[in-house]
Amino acid sequence: MNTAEPGSSPAAPHGGHGEAAPFSALLEDSAEDLYENAPCGYLSTLLNGQIAKVNATLLAWLGYTRDELVGRRSFSDLLTVGGKLYHETHFAPLLSMQGEIGGVALELQAADGTRLPVLVSSAVKTSPAGEPLLIRTTIFDARDRRAYERELLRARQEADLERTRLQALVTTLQRSLLPPALPAVPGLETAAHYHFASLDEVGGDFYDLFPLSQNRWGLFLGDVCGKGARAAALTSLIRYTLRAVAAYDPDPVTVMGALNAALHQEYLRDYRNFCTAIFGLLTLQGNGFTLTLASGGHPPALLIRADCTVAFQPTPGGQLIGAWGDARFIATTIRLDPGDALLLYTDGLTEARTDSAGGRYGDGALRTLARNLAPTTAVAAVAAVTALLESFGGGLDDDAAILALSVPLPQATRTETGRSGAGERPAGGSASPQHQDDKHDDHDDHDGSNANKHGVPLACAVSRDGA
Numbered sequence: 001m002n003t004a005e006p007g008s009s010p011a012a013p014h015g016g017h018g019e020a021a022p023f024s025a026l027l028e029d030s031a032e033d034l035y036e037n038a039p040c041g042y043l044s045t046l047l048n049g050q051i052a053k054v055n056a057t058l059l060a061w062l063g064y065t066r067d068e069l070v071g072r073r074s075f076s077d078l079l080t081v082g083g084k085l086y087h088e089t090h091f092a093p094l095l096s097m098q099g100e101i102g103g104v105a106l107e108l109q110a111a112d113g114t115r116l117p118v119l120v121s122s123a124v125k126t127s128p129a130g131e132p133l134l135i136r137t138t139i140f141d142a143r144d145r146r147a148y149e150r151e152l153l154r155a156r157q158e159a160d161l162e163r164t165r166l167q168a169l170v171t172t173l174q175r176s177l178l179p180p181a182l183p184a185v186p187g188l189e190t191a192a193h194y195h196f197a198s199l200d201e202v203g204g205d206f207y208d209l210f211p212l213s214q215n216r217w218g219l220f221l222g223d224v225c226g227k228g229a230r231a232a233a234l235t236s237l238i239r240y241t242l243r244a245v246a247a248y249d250p251d252p253v254t255v256m257g258a259l260n261a262a263l264h265q266e267y268l269r270d271y272r273n274f275c276t277a278i279f280g281l282l283t284l285q286g287n288g289f290t291l292t293l294a295s296g297g298h299p300p301a302l303l304i305r306a307d308c309t310v311a312f313q314p315t316p317g318g319q320l321i322g323a324w325g326d327a328r329f330i331a332t333t334i335r336l337d338p339g340d341a342l343l344l345y346t347d348g349l350t351e352a353r354t355d356s357a358g359g360r361y362g363d364g365a366l367r368t369l370a371r372n373l374a375p376t377t378a379v380a381a382v383a384a385v386t387a388l389l390e391s392f393g394g395g396l397d398d399d400a401a402i403l404a405l406s407v408p409l410p411q412a413t414r415t416e417t418g419r420s421g422a423g424e425r426p427a428g429g430s431a432s433p434q435h436q437d438d439k440h441d442d443h444d445d446h447d448g449s450n451a452n453k454h455g456v457p458l459a460c461a462v463s464r465d466g467a
Helices: 017-026 031-036 056-062 081-098 143-176 229-248 252-269 362-373 378-395 411-417 433-445 458-466
Strands: 041-045 051-054 100-109 115-126 132-141 189-195 205-211 216-224 275-285 288-296 301-304 310-313 331-336 341-345 400-406
Touching: 041 056, 081 100, 081 115, 115 143, 189 205, 189 378, 205 229, 205 400, 216 229, 216 341, 216 400, 229 252, 229 275, 252 275, 252 288, 301 362, 310 362, 331 341, 341 378, 362 378, 378 400
Parallel strands: none
Antiparallel strands: 041 051, 041 132, 100 115, 115 132, 189 400, 205 216, 216 275, 275 288, 288 331, 301 310, 301 341, 341 400
16 A cells, blocks of 8 residues: 655655655756756847856857856857848847847857857847846757758759759750751741650650652651650651651551551550651642641641631541551541641640649630631741740640641732731731731732731631631
8 A cells, every 4th residue: 555645756666765866866957057058058148249148058169268258248249240240130130129039040150260050049038117138049059950951952952963964865865856957848838846844854746847759748746655765765666667658658548557557566565655646748739739648646737728717637537556456547638729827736735724723725726826827827827836835834734746837928929918928917816016017008009909907818807707
């Protein structure tokens, strides 16, 4: 039975009070010892900053004696030059206004000139009447923290350097999968653009335009499933296959069939090895071109006529390339006359997010953009789409490749209308002041039968009104 008196401490088990006595002695530290040998520095100063009291811990850190500091130095005398400036302009004014300030990173200068990084917290002691009496300051040694921060900074710098190297490698690899420049095609204007959604991964979009004979050229544009090294290797295989087969037999259906056979073997090894693509055979005929297209699961080309009519050019029957061994492809042929333009693109454009709810840009918006551009040229169309892609910002999750063709209007036609049919108006349809001046001159020179009061050809005005 426990017979201890009420209020007394219970007897220690297994040996009683004899074993508890040393433990109790450990808890009987004096307040003076706690102050002097605390694991942090203590400092008390008068309101003018003169040191009135300092503990042994801070003296040991700085290498001073008590007599060298108390009544002889101020707190700011212990700071580095930069610390003094910060103390005078920020620390002291804030302490005066707020009555306390905490966790400020400063550097103290020891007696031997070395620097000690510290975290400083101060509070103003006041009388019962609220009058300030002195300033109490607590100082924590921040050397380990500073070393840790430096290590973090070094690690981040190394990571940034590695990322820069990776981005340079990715950019170099990506550009090796794209033509350095499009070849000159007599009687045709061409333009292309590749928008990188990320600088850290190789994208899977691709395009090319290459000569097959004096009057024929091959072109293609597509999108490989995924990103990274695997997508880059597959893109290289696709480009090589398309060019090699087209050199032997440029019929688009034959070319797409050969590509499907090659990719299907890869697909059997990895189900991600497939792509969408569109291949075209461009042939010079008269003052324009015929273009035969075959597609495998790819978004349709967008045709912008000189009369401002805009329509997608479907290539029915095309299936994902590589996913089926017996995929079938059907060709369609269109005519490009002077003033006509054709836009090929990957789905990174139409699938870009346009709002926080995840809404997509879509085919309808692209068609509206083309109507506002019409009539246009390859260069103007690509410039407008490039600006559009930049405007998506973080909404562009996927890479986007753009390839545009246009047949220039004859010089006589450009002179008669005062415009090149080159989509000189911005995407919104409004003209710049210079373009407005051009239209005004046209109105003065001609009877205006071919344009409305805004200088837009009547066919274009009817097309847009009908839209």
